Amino acid sequence: MEAATPEWLRAGDSRLRLHTIVRLRWLAVIGQSVTILAVHWGLGMTVPIGWCFAVIALSAWLNVALRIRFPESQRLTARSAFLMLGFDILQLAALLYLTGGLQNPFAFLLVAPVAVSASALPLRWTIALGLLAIAAASLLVAFHYPLPWCHQGQPVLEVFHHSVAWCYAQTIAIPRLYVLGVWTAVVLGIVFIGFYTWRTAQENRRMAEALAATEMVLAREQRLSALDGMAAAAAHGLGTPLATIAVATKELLRETKEGEPIYDDLLLVRNQAERCRDILKELSARAEELDTILSRLPVSHLIDEVVEPYRPLAVPIAVTTGPKPGVPAKSDAAREPVTDRNPGVLYGLGNIIENALDFAKDEVRVEATWSRDEVRIVVTDDGDGFPPEVLEQLGEPFVTTRPAATFDHDEPGHAGMGLGFFIAKTLLERSCARLELANRPEPETGAVVTVIWPRKAFETPQSCNRADMAI
Template sequence: MVELLDLDLGRHSRRLHVDTLVRLRWLALFGQTAALLFTYFVLGFSLPLGLCLMVIAMSAALNIGLRITYGRVDQLNELPAAAVLAFDIIQLTALLYLTGGIENPFSMLFLAPIMISAVSLGGWITLSLTALMIAAASLLTVAHHPLPWFAGQTLELPLIYAAGLWTAHVVSASFIAIYLWLVALEARKLAEALTATELVLAREQHLTQLDGLAAAAAHELGTPLATVTLVVRDLEKQIPATDPLAEDVALLAQQVARCRNILGKLTSLGGDAGDILDEMTLSLMIEEVVGPQRDFGVKITIVENGEGRQPVARRNPGILYGLGNLIENAIDFAASEVRIAACWNASSVKLVIEDDGPGFSPDVIGRIGAPYVTTKTHRRAKSEDGAGLGLGLFIAKTLLERSGAFVATANVSPPKSGARITIVWQRAVFERGAAIQKPAALTVES
């Protein structure tokens, strides 16, 4: 899991595509230019048109520079993107300063850079840009050119009305920044967690493919080993038993036979009908995921209780990884024991994993299985840097649900304490991969 976290999956999700930013800025510049020309030539309002067009030209020059410097598929890091958005706020401030300040209806465009930052950039950058926008709005409230109006007339709004506009801008910017940043943060976390899940599946798939590679290697090595075997047999016939080299040749023959046995086993991996590799009973599946977890000082108790023959499932790396991760988390929190109860009947297969630790805390129990939800302060099974970031349970739950399981989390009922995770499959889904439906409940005897 640490290998996945070390990739810093969120780093690239907080970059802004240059092409997207340039297109948005051209749209804003065309809108500003059209509004100015319409106000000056159609409405006949008085305004410093030359200065206003100069301010717009400066922003257009920056757009041209971005297009020349970067390709269409390039992305801006957070700081350069923040600098461009800060320039847009300053440019809009200068334009509004010349055309009525905060009283100009187009002052609402202050919200555009804040929304872009909240969706695409980090929280501190969005906070800084919001503070810059508030400072600019404050300046425009008290200092600005008159609002464009008919020639020979001046439109002056009361200061209290301007203060109300300032308040509306500040509240709107703050709310939009917080809301969009939280929504974008959840979307980024989910995307990063899903990426990590795909990496886990790819890794498990590579491990599964090693069986086929081993079989192929065994076939390739078979011919040269057969040649070595013939040479050793000829040497055994030619060298007398009393010769000092006879003992070495005998040892060589023994090792050649051992190599042939090993290659025979490897060859059977690829030529086997699949029962050994592709199918496993429920008991074997549990033992395979529990085996590596028995050396962490926690007792692991397995109870099996079922009706009829034991379910036999196809080997699924996703199920093995998911169950292993859940058991590992139970060991992390257990005081002394982890209990695994397995039961089955003609329609359902159920696993219950319990520990005797403190259980899920009230603030996270409703969000268990969501990405980056964790309360870990230490880990028995993992001590590497980056462990315990909350992706493990998300990936485990996602993989198990993809296999057709229904996963539920709860705390053990008092007076006992601990966490309980219940995984239920329809037996047809577990054994043959039939249509996935929510399984019926199945009682597990304590």
């Protein structure tokens, strides 16, 4: 199944709005300003405060310019977002250069722009930003202003107990091994956090695409289900105009003598109007019949309706229905469950049966059983079964047991995107169903898909509470 991907989910696009970048940068500007002031005036450490605020002012002026030039709702292209996050890395690197390089404990903030990119930009842009951040960290190992350990000839940290002369004559030498350790931690943080964030965001994007496809399928099934209601509405709406046409033609026929040129035409109009009224009456009666009779159907009829389109295929389908073994024959639990017609359930079961037919060799079996507490539908085929390596992942979007879909429609064999079963699973779970996947026990081969509903939720879908089924 192919689904239209929402514009904001297309590969290569950015999901970042300008408003988000601007707000994050204002937060950075405030944090950097407070930190510089606290270090200079609070701790009494001498820093090149003028240069520091010049670097911070660049970010502030860039934000002001962006807010004047673009609206808040402006969505950034991937390239624009990359340039802005790259600027943030370089601005932070300039501040670190003025305040001790990697000896500055705030050096770990180089990870932040890469993490933002990983959550919203394509992988290639995130890799580029990661390399830029690593390059900046590498340069800061060797090139930076020394940490301002002294203020007015006195050590800032009292634990050193050195003389004033020492403060002027010496600079605390941080061991190179320690600096290399900080560099390693920053680089590993960029790589690990960047990859972890990208992977999580990628899963969310794939899930959003799959859910969009699910909504499209459900909407289509609901439109098909609503056709009977539309027919009834059409019959009601067209009844009055047709009655007016019939009355008008009847009056005209009274005033027209038989044999006149328009007499036959008026007679034809009246007959066709009466025929339209009969058709509309039939449609209205059929819609009412469907509403009263077919809006609810027992399990056996549900299975028959799902299976019927696949009967002409070469692989036979064997259907069995009945109470679960051990249920007393005349008990209330043995009564066949009846449920509302649900397009999502019909589509979901149909997709499972279609998949079974695709992989079956000789037969597909559909077995429906019920008890006092549950309704169970089991679909079994005699194919090769689920590959063990994907069995635990089936039901997730873009996970399939078939070869990847290609544009060569003449190529034999199965092809799929991994969305069909995900959509079926999602629609069935909306009706409070639970799916279990397994392979047939050896020496038999084939896949087994079991769909299980609580009987109360199956018979009265209004009572379905999916939150109660969550783990």
